[in-house]
Amino acid sequence: MGDEMVLRNITNSDKIRQRQLASILGFSLGKLNYCLKSLKKKGFIKIGNFNKNKNKFNPQSKANYLYILTPKGLMLKTKLTIKFMKIKIQEYDELKEELKK
Secondary structure: OHHHHHHHOOOOOOOOOHHHHHHHHOOOHHHHHHHHHHHHHOOOEEEEEOOOOOOOOOOOOOOOEEEEEOHHHHHHHHHHHHHHHHHHHHHHHHHHHHHHO
């Protein structure tokens, strides 16, 4: 479940610090780090270290890493989104039926 939550909150265009992502998810830094390493090992994300890169995207940013979805990660994120939407549609239909009664 943790990996899925992390994957849902990573996009290819956003730079986010680990502390920010951990805060959004309600995770400790250790838990987030564990999940990120797991996602990388599974091939769902790439982690780029921009610490020593002089051509950073935003020089004022203190973020040193960029989390990039791989094609495999993007496909999984799409599947998770579709699964989530199916669950929400089912919940909506059930609530609608309940209100009719």
